[in-house]
Amino acid sequence: MDACFQFDLQVDVNGEEVFVVDKRIISLYSGKINKLLSKSKDVGCCLKVIFHDFPGGAANFELVTRFCYNRGRVNINPCNISNLTVAADFMEMNKFVAGTENLCEQTEKSLEEIKYWTWSDLLVALKQCENLLPGAISLTILDKFLDSLVGKVVSSCETSPCPSTSSPESYGFRLSCETRSSESLKNSCFRATWWFEDLIPLNIQVIKMLIRSMLSRNLDNGIISKFLLYYQKSRFGSALTGEKVEIIEAIVEMLCSLDMTCVSYKSLFEVLRFGLNLNVSQCCRDKLEGMIGLLLDRATLDNLLVPSPARRCYLYDVDLVLRFLKSFLGEGVGCVPLSRLKKVVRLMDLYLVEIAPDPHLKPSKFLAVIRTIPDSARDSSDEVYHAANLYLEVHSGLCEEQKMKICSGLNYEKLSSEAINHLARNANFPSQFAAQALILQQQRLESLLQHTDEAVSTDLPSTLSETAHKGRKGESSQQIVLYAKKLSLSDESKKLRAHLQNMQWRASELEKFCRRMQIQMTKMMRSRLSSHGRNAKSVPKICS
Known part of the structure; x- marks a missing residue:
């Protein structure tokens, strides 16, 4: 390769900048440039190539030219590996050049070392990928970054599980103080959620891919839901309205893929309020309302x-x-x-x-x-x-x-009896409903009295039992007559109300009588139990 370069090729990169380069040097490493030059008939004149969709723009093309001018040598690191990978793919830099590895081979080898990267290295590489989305970055390289990042998150959660992740409503700690101190619990929870803040700068498209990777690795759904809600709140501060809508709709979609028992119900209502204010899509609202409804x-x-x-x-x-x-x-x-x-x-x-x-x-x-x-x-x-x-x-x-x-x-x-009694005096309700309620109350009392008769008839003197039963039966007949009269006087509301109040009083008297009967029956049964061992025979005195 010559020591001095001939700048005989112009490269217009996305309309951002025009580079004047040596076509022999660039075509030596780039299959794409080589193909374009081979099609040109004007070999002697200065040629011009125009790229409209060069990934990473002018800055990234400059990286490629430096690689070529430096005889195929470049320092690949987390800060530039994403840019170099997509540029090498675009420029078809997989040609064999004597004594050097092509750029595609070098980036692939560097990616094999990803398992040794630090957390900060991964974040930097992901941010570079984010700038190349959508379309420019290969999903393969992005998946590698995400898989490595999620691996570190899962590993930290497994070694330091947060007990609060089983609680969908808050970070409250439910374990006994006898087993673990509150301070150690706080530290444990922090270790399970330490990564939240670091991932906030990533855009929502990368977050969606990140969550899919987390789910495939069976990360605790409670931690994922907390992160999504934390992400939404953190990003809303500086986001424009359109971005907020995109974030809310993506968050709802991701929450739908989680175990609903791990999602904070209170937070779902907060997301709903945001969604209503932002006028999100009907599909998003339906999904959110469905989640809330299932946990009503x-x-x-x-x-x-x-x-x-x-x-x-x-x-x-x-x-x-x-x-x-x-x-x-x-x-x-x-x-x-x-x-x-x-x-x-x-x-x-x-x-x-x-x-x-x-x-x-x-x-x-x-x-x-x-x-x-x-x-x-x-x-x-x-x-x-x-x-x-x-x-x-x-x-x-x-x-x-x-x-x-x-x-x-x-x-x-x-x-209840109390509600019916209140209804009988309630002028807000139509009179026929008050009458209906009182009839129902009397039917209940009749049923209760009949039950009481059957229970105590064998223990009461026959004449007393018959007298009491006839008295109650006569009183019931009188009330039923009153009900019939009352129902036929719909146009005389005042008179009807007086009848209803009278019936209520009579129903109250029946209740009192029934209670006295029950008290006497209880006394009688106790007396029998106390005298059973002595074979004593006595008749309880019911009337007072």
């Missing part, structure tokens, strides 16, 4: 009180909660464990009470929340009654038909 039994009331969308007058986004419920119930109540279902029922009852005072909430939405939970899942309808009462009190201007629809969501069979 973990939610708190505060989680569900999401403000209504913009330009909506009602307070809370009830439609969102209905979608959560639909996702939670899935194919039906029978597919959900009873313990989880009961938690959601209690949560929904609290939610009903919270949204009931909203003056802009439509009856159809309020009723939809009641009916989405199957009635068979509720042990008691008292909270639903409380919520319905609040709703009717605030929405006093509802027509009779609308009030009837709200009341139809109540299962009166599952109301």
